[in-house]
Amino acid sequence: MSVKNKSIYAILGILNILPSSGYDIKKYCDNVLSGFWNENFGHIYPTLKKMLADGTIEIMSKGKNEKKIQYKITSRGEQALDHWFLEETKLQPVRSEFMLKLFFSSHQPKEKVLQMIEKYKKVHQDKLEKYRVMEMDLEKGIEDISSERAKYIKATLRSGILSHEATIRWCNETIEEIC
Amino acid sequence: MSVKNKSIYAILGILNILPSSGYDIKKYCDNVLSGFWNENFGHIYPTLKKMLADGTIEIMSKGKNEKKIQYKITSRGEQALDHWFLEETKLQPVRSEFMLKLFFSSHQPKEKVLQMIEKYKKVHQDKLEKYRVMEMDLEKGIEDISSERAKYIKATLRSGILSHEATIRWCNETIEEIC
DNA sequence: GGTTTCATGTAACATGTTACATGATTCT
DNA sequence: AGAATCATGTAACATGTTACATGAAACC
Secondary structure: OOOOOOHHHHHHHHHHHOOEOHHHHHHHHHHHHOOOOOOOHHHHHHHHHHHHHHOOEEEOOOOOOOOOOOEEEOHHHHHHHHHHHHOOOOOOOOOOHHHHHHHOHHHOOHHHHHHHHHHHHHHHHHHHHHHHHHHHHHHHHHHHOOHHHHHHHHHHHHHHHHHHHHHHHHHHHHHHHHO | OOOOOOHHHHHHHHHHHOOEOHHHHHHHHHHHHOOOOOOOHHHHHHHHHHHHHHOOEEEOOOOOOOOOOOEEEOHHHHHHHHHHHHOOOOOOOOOOHHHHHHHOHHHOOHHHHHHHHHHHHHHHHHHHHHHHHHHHHHHHHHHHOOHHHHHHHHHHHHHHHHHHHHHHHHHHHHHHHHO
């Protein structure tokens, strides 16, 4: 099994909650994990095939009217998932094109730079807004989820909120500095 | 020219400050840009060749005792750089393996999760410490750099500081919540 | 009847990382 | 003399993204 393809763990984690199709997995990534994880079809489908071959997932027998292919986690997959939790988590190298631009922008007209920062701020304000909505939705729907799971979901949401708030503060501070 | 390879702009930005060799560029990335950008040799050298072919950089005539190949930016490279500043900056999709683990960790023993967060906190504290040192170094060495450049360098440092501080606050909050 | 969403997949392309190879120079 | 750093580069591998192809079903 590949050493670095972390997508398999995202998929195992999702299937560990609920058997799903490739399409469902993509939706889950887009709707729920989007703050810290992303996948695309061109990656999901080949990965599912690999995982089938590895025996970490298997195809569920379809009902009569079922058209989609649903996968579920195997006990081998559960083991792989458990093992992953104990592994060290390395931070992936950061790459912020925005910061790269800013770093090199001393020859650019000040207004352009300020515009760029304002835009960046707007993007983060919008994301923050979405996180806040998600946090409220979680509070509302909390009965449907075990309190243990809710705790961890909330923690990832809080992470997004604190990080976007910090970014917005940085934008304000930096706009001041540059003016 | 490739649409997405942003490394060329990192390289152009560096050469726009000072003609450098591939090795110098790598060092600059490691020492100065590391908070928001990274490059490796396996990427830099082929990219330099491509850029030579594109005409955005050129080889400087070597002095007698010079062994390293120094590149400098051409006027075409300057244009490419200027053009890049006006382009829209898209945020790159996030991928945090740490958050992915946390999200799925409701079946894991609480102590393991807490340990994982403590470790994460430690990593960010260490990085924060480094940023603070870099900030002080910048204050000290500020005469060597134009005040315009210093402003932008400082802004990127502040971004690292605020973001690590936010992460540490999140760790403390989350440790409380989980206990 | 037309648009959107569901659903699966491949091929081409682009990007990024690691390991290896080589040899000079500088430091201890 | 040996270790560390300087310096350039390639090959293999791994990963990730986009565009394309196809067709059914649900919605308006």
